[in-house]
Amino acid sequence: MKKLFIEETPHKIGSEIELYGWVDSKRDHKNIIFIDLRDRTGIVQVVGDQQFKELNSEDVIYVKGLVKKRPENLINPKLKTGKIEIEAKQLKIITKAKPVPIPVNTDGYEIDEEIRLKYRYLDLRRQRMFNNLLLKSKITTYIRNYLTKEGFLEIETPILTKTTPEGARDFLVPSRLQKGNFYALPQSPQQYKQLLMVAGIERYFQIARCFRDEDPRKDRAYGEFTQLDLEMSFVTQEDILNLTEDLFTKLVKEIFPEKKIQQIPWPRISHDHAREKYGSDKPDLRRNKKDKAEFAFAWIIDFPLFKEQSEEDYFYGSGKAKFAPSHHMFTAPHPDDIPLLDKDPLKVRGLQHDLVLNGFEVGGGSIRIHDPKIQKKVFELIGFSEEQKKQFSHMIEAFSYGVPPHGGIAPGIDRFLFAALGEPSIREVVAFPTSSGGKTSVMDAPSDASEEQLRELGITITNKKTKPNLFNQITELLNENGMEYKILEHDPVYTSEEAAKVRGTQLKHGAKALIMFADKKPIMLVLPADRKVDTKKFKSDYKVHDLRMATAQEVRKVTNVEIGALPPFGNLFDIPLYLDSKLGENETIFFNAGLHTKSIKMEYKDFEKVTKPEIGNFSV
Numbered sequence: 001m002k003k004l005f006i007e008e009t010p011h012k013i014g015s016e017i018e019l020y021g022w023v024d025s026k027r028d029h030k031n032i033i034f035i036d037l038r039d040r041t042g043i044v045q046v047v048g049d050q051q052f053k054e055l056n057s058e059d060v061i062y063v064k065g066l067v068k069k070r071p072e073n074l075i076n077p078k079l080k081t082g083k084i085e086i087e088a089k090q091l092k093i094i095t096k097a098k099p100v101p102i103p104v105n106t107d108g109y110e111i112d113e114e115i116r117l118k119y120r121y122l123d124l125r126r127q128r129m130f131n132n133l134l135l136k137s138k139i140t141t142y143i144r145n146y147l148t149k150e151g152f153l154e155i156e157t158p159i160l161t162k163t164t165p166e167g168a169r170d171f172l173v174p175s176r177l178q179k180g181n182f183y184a185l186p187q188s189p190q191q192y193k194q195l196l197m198v199a200g201i202e203r204y205f206q207i208a209r210c211f212r213d214e215d216p217r218k219d220r221a222y223g224e225f226t227q228l229d230l231e232m233s234f235v236t237q238e239d240i241l242n243l244t245e246d247l248f249t250k251l252v253k254e255i256f257p258e259k260k261i262q263q264i265p266w267p268r269i270s271h272d273h274a275r276e277k278y279g280s281d282k283p284d285l286r287r288n289k290k291d292k293a294e295f296a297f298a299w300i301i302d303f304p305l306f307k308e309q310s311e312e313d314y315f316y317g318s319g320k321a322k323f324a325p326s327h328h329m330f331t332a333p334h335p336d337d338i339p340l341l342d343k344d345p346l347k348v349r350g351l352q353h354d355l356v357l358n359g360f361e362v363g364g365g366s367i368r369i370h371d372p373k374i375q376k377k378v379f380e381l382i383g384f385s386e387e388q389k390k391q392f393s394h395m396i397e398a399f400s401y402g403v404p405p406h407g408g409i410a411p412g413i414d415r416f417l418f419a420a421l422g423e424p425s426i427r428e429v430v431a432f433p434t435s436s437g438g439k440t441s442v443m444d445a446p447s448d449a450s451e452e453q454l455r456e457l458g459i460t461i462t463n464k465k466t467k468p469n470l471f472n473q474i475t476e477l478l479n480e481n482g483m484e485y486k487i488l489e490h491d492p493v494y495t496s497e498e499a500a501k502v503r504g505t506q507l508k509h510g511a512k513a514l515i516m517f518a519d520k521k522p523i524m525l526v527l528p529a530d531r532k533v534d535t536k537k538f539k540s541d542y543k544v545h546d547l548r549m550a551t552a553q554e555v556r557k558v559t560n561v562e563i564g565a566l567p568p569f570g571n572l573f574d575i576p577l578y579l580d581s582k583l584g585e586n587e588t589i590f591f592n593a594g595l596h597t598k599s600i601k602m603e604y605k606d607f608e609k610v611t612k613p614e615i616g617n618f619s620v
């Protein structure tokens with residue numbers, strides 16, 4: 001085993017040591033050759049002779065050498081090891097490295113994220129990324145030790161399970177043993193942790209992975225994330241806030257000694273007050289927002305139990321019922337407000353608490369309902385069908401066998417670190433994150449399943465022709481460019497007329513994409529759906545001899561997309577895009593985003609920016 005890390009070398013002056021690591025860089029001065037040798041703790045200068053000639057960056061080597069003080073004038077104050085260097089006595093090349101596709105000795109922000117994720121194993125070699133992973137490991141270790149001392153048990157809960165909604169879509173996993181049935185990945189361990197309270201565990205925690213199929217944002221990872229999930233019995237909200245506050249205050253002192261927490265005890269702000277005074281339920285209370293050392297924690301409490309249901313309340317009926325939970329459906333109403341459940345549900349306060357750090361919601365939790373009657377009432381108010389109620393009947397049943405009052409919280413670990421470091425995206429603190437378009441790092445998932453696998457699962461794919469992930473590619477492109485857009489889900493449409501109808505817009509707002517062959521080369525023409533291509537004009541404007549419409553089969557071949565679902569993004573298919581200027585008369589445009597059932601609404605000017613088309617006048 002390697003015995004010595006590079007950061008320890010300055011303490012070894014005068015000794016012969018053995019080092020293992022990667023060649024960070026090489027400086028060839030003919031007779032002597034310097035390299036910087038790197039491991040996860042830093043770099044150190046090694047001085048060698050001709051033997052070093054064949055070294056390339058990122059080769060993995062072994063060096064035996066003497067640690068020497070550098071002469072005063074050659075000290076490099078920027079390096080932790082800048083006062084010493086290693087005089088090599090022996091060199092072994094363990095493995096050679098090809099030139100790497102991305103530099104690994106910068107901070108990496110300058111590199112396109114897609115490439116960074118593709119080569120994440122190289123990207124993680126950079127010091128900044130290593131430090132982020134190191135911090136995360138320190139945080140989870142600290143939490144484990146702290147909570148274990150407080151009498152908590154760390155307990156795992158299933159990943160293959162039944163839906164546990166937190167307001168997002170579920171990820172489903174098909175079952176082989178019960179063909180046609182599915183597991184859902186948990187959006188949180190919420191139900192299990194409450195069942196553990198029924199089981200008499202009293203104090204539970206887990207560094208838990210949660211899975212939510214929701215549209216990504218910069219402070220939210222797509223797909224999965226990690227949170228400290230905890231639950232306690234026989235507690236008040238006050239107890240939960242105090243414990244969490246003490247844990248995080250001590251954790252910050254220990255792991256981020258350079259940071260100053262702005263106010264201890266943390267301010268507690270009612271939801272109404274936060275909205276009125278700061279216009280946000282996650283206010284950024286830092287005095288100087290540019291000061292990276294400032295930590296402004298806050299509690300937001302006294303949330304309303306319900307909000308009015310909207311289409312975004314994915315699980316709870318997408319706007320079909322009147323109320324949706326502000327937090328989730330297991331949150332208890334304030335005891336004084338129980339009579340209001342019948343009279344005026346929107347006035348009921350919930351025993352919910354949100355943890356906010358520097359303007360980010362880092363965690364949330366609540367005291368839970370433990371009275372089955374109230375739980376049933378909440379199910380009704382959020383519009384649960386009999387079928388949905390049945391999905392949660394195990395909770396009602398469990399609560400009928402002696403349930404302690406209980407409550408908890410779940411601070412996001414990636415979220416906390418992201419907010420603490422002020423990183424531009426949460427992916428900077430995750431080893432192998434999924435891109436905003438839903439593609440995994442390094443390995444290209446989601447990917448096809450084999451015929452055999454599908455047969456075993458009893459699954460037939462019906463829209464195989466649809467380009468996989470095209471929809472995600474589009475939203476990814478829009479997200480990357482910071483563009484606003486809205487996704488509309490609707491019944492399948494196959495023509496522009498049908499599309500305008502389901503979207504409730506005029507025909508001219510639809511961006512119609514056509515594939516044509518111009519002198520045998522495929523091109524895409526985009527125009528308002530109420531207009532036609534003036535082929536003569538196009539031909540003379542662009543000096544094309546032969547222009548013809550592609551057949552349905554050719555469209556499929558060129559784009560992998562069915563006619564009627566083709567999005568106006570020629571750039572995504574690597575074919576030239578011609579845009580008719582008439583489309584620009586619309587402020588907002590709509591188009592099918594690679595699927596017959598999904599449209600996107602966005603501003604025309606953003607569309608032009610992101611597709612960079614050739615603009616002309618060729619419609620009638």
Ligand code: ASP
Pocket residue numbers: 166187188189190230364365366408409410
């Ligand atoms: N299950 C909640 C969440 O993940 C947290 C909690 O209520 O404890 O947001």
